Amino acid sequence: EAQVTQNPRYLITVTGKKLTVTCSQNMNHEYMSWYRQDPGLGLRQIYYSMNVEVTDKGDVPEGYKVSRKEKRNFPLILESPSPNQTSLYFCASSLGGPPFYEQYFGPGTRLTVT
């Protein structure tokens, strides 16, 4: 089944403790992206990757890191999480970047930083 998977689905952590949220897709997609969803702010893009070893900032990259060493994986790294990074995170992938290619979203990871 074609899908985007994220792990973990739920995570509660403390300020400053490094964490990684994994994202994997099995569709051989080139474009991958991370978003956060917050009440009243909608979805905001954190980082995106056009292909292996090619990443670029979205609108809210501060406090996050990404890497794209393999085509299928695009982990999101929070080196020193803070409470303002408490959010619902979505990974997405598409065959290519805009235009023309629809993004497929993962089920989301709910992160709470205390």
Place this chain on the structure above:
Amino acid sequence: DQQVKQNSPSLSVQEGRISILNCDYTNSMFDYFLWYKKYPAEGPTFLISISSIKDKNEDGRFTVFLNKSAKHLSLHIVPSQPGDSAVYFCAASPFLAGTYKYIFGTGTRLKVLA
């Protein structure tokens, strides 16, 4: 600075009637627009898109209209069905400017009443 705005946080419509969801944008560099639908506890799913060279695109019950001079797009759902009840996000991309990011709006919660 919200470049993509959905000014109606919620909308209620009777089953069988037309639902019209609106979206305004401020960046004239946007040249590709999309609508996504999101159910609770799931990732967003792609609905329909439109390029800036068009003013209308149809897919079954869903039609997107683009008014470039007004920097406004709308999604029409006809006829509305209870299963359409979800949060709808519009999104835009300025890909012709060489940046392959997506900017999402804050979302409109549609409730279709049976």
